[in-house]
Amino acid sequence: MRQAIMLKPGVIEIREVPALRKVGANEVKLKIKKIGVCGSDIHVYHGKHPFTPYPVVQGHEYSGEVVEVGADVEVVKIGDKATARPQRVCGKCAPCIRGDYNICNELKVEGFQAPGTAQDFFIVPVDRVIKLPDAFTYEQGAMVEPAAVGAHCTTRAGNLQAKNVVVTGAGPIGNLVAQFALARGAAKVLITDISDFRLEKAKACGIEYTANAKTEDLATAAKRVFGETGFEVAFECAGVEIALDAAVQSINKGGKIVAVAVYEDRPRVDMAIVGDRELSLIGTLMYKQEDYQEAVTLIGNGQIKTTPLFTGHFPFEKYLDAYKYIDEQGDKTLKVIIDL
Ligand SMILES: [Zn+2]
Ligand SMILES: [Zn+2]
Structure with a gap:
């Protein structure tokens, strides 16, 4: 499968990597469809993100199609549209135990301190997966993260x-x-x-x-x-x-x-x-699962509008061009989407 890897600030290589393993009982495999580029990604591109080592696979605002589910997975089935939280947490620290896992002491965010979704397929544990309504476009699905x-x-x-x-x-x-x-x-x-x-x-x-x-x-x-x-x-x-x-x-x-x-x-x-x-x-930091759910509900019922925010699309192979475009456009762009 294809993967976009940022080797150092300003340099993205599109490379071929081996296909992913089969999913475990509580995992979901997504065929990634859309990735939103966010301000934090641009900080990484400029080498100005304090907590991101290189090389790094970016991508934390995304949507995809479910292509494989583990034996114990019930919230989504093959063919569903879905997105997922990019937060890897420990489940054992004080914030995690009281339910504030968004500020976990060991928090690793996919796309920054852990590999993100800038590749054709991605495996996520089911507790971070959010099913999207069929009526959602994949663009809307990629907006659930910032909406959350x-x-x-x-x-x-x-x-x-x-x-x-x-x-x-x-x-x-x-x-x-x-x-x-x-x-x-x-x-x-x-x-x-x-x-x-x-x-x-x-x-x-x-x-x-x-x-x-x-x-x-x-x-x-x-x-x-x-x-x-x-x-x-x-x-x-x-x-x-x-x-x-x-x-x-x-x-x-x-x-x-x-x-x-x-x-x-x-x-x-x-x-x-x-x-x-x-x-x-x-x-305030990031979000929890219920914030993702609420974002899906309010985007779905039209209370939260996302369409005016889309200002550009780039194909996966032109990942770097999307970043250059954002730099050139300055305040004349909002959300740029990578199409896979
Ligand atoms: Zn973001
Ligand atoms: Zn924790």
């Missing part, structure tokens, strides 16, 4: 019902987080970015209130959208100090700020304001 990030992080700030919410950063994750906030009953959701292209995509996904942070600061935009009521929850999805700081400076007293982004640099936060206004700074 939105599902999970929007549970970290408690009940969002009737709350005013700000999302800073309108890339694929920010977009999906904002959609989840709306799906969870937020009163109004304001999304900000410095890219009009991304803000237009947010509107196309049903996020009504947008602001370009280049021309309108967060405090002004929040006043325009929320009036004197202000906002109680913020999801920081831009990964830059200025966005995090703007949220700290302008959120209501007692507000909750969820840091969703991956921060390359260490942002400075005005802890005097955090203290004085009793703000909560909340971390």
Whole structure:
């Protein structure tokens, strides 16, 4: 079968590797159909991902067709569409034992610290497999992973019902987080970015209130959208100090700020304001199985829209070209899909 392996930053080799073994009793073999390229993949491509050794087989946002199932597998059958969580966890550490396996002490993410799915076939343990409805396209299936990030992080700030919410950063994750906030009953959701292209995509996904942070600061935009009521929850999805700081400076007293982004640099936060206004700074990492299930449900019923997010397709052999395209396009691209 074919496999795309990144030998070092910037170099991907498409090579032929031996066919996979037969599945065990609790395993599923997928014929990989679509792989989404994510910001973290690009960090690896640039050699700027702190926790990824080379060579590495990437691919953690994907969908496929079930082609082989173990004797004890019941959730999927041959011919089904499916996706799976890319998390290898120990099951024995304190976070695992209390059910927070997404922050397992031994967590290895496929595509980063363990081989990912950039190959024709992939074997996954059944407890990480999620069946996709027949009506799903394989593109939608590849969006379940980033959507699950939105599902999970929007549970970290408690009940969002009737709350005013700000999302800073309108890339694929920010977009999906904002959609989840709306799906969870937020009163109004304001999304900000410095890219009009991304803000237009947010509107196309049903996020009504947008602001370009280049021309309108967060405090002004929040006043325009929320009036004197202000906002109680913020999801920081831009990964830059200025966005995090703007949220700290302008959120209501007692507000909750969820840091969703991956921060390359260490942002400075005005802890005097955090203290004085009793703000909560909340971390979030990846997702759990139920977040995947919820993402499938809400994509399936149309509450979470993914179609406007697709901005490019590349065949498997042109894996590297997809990365180059993303670099060239900058903020003019959102989700690029590799077709197998
Ligand atoms: Zn990703
Ligand atoms: Zn663990």
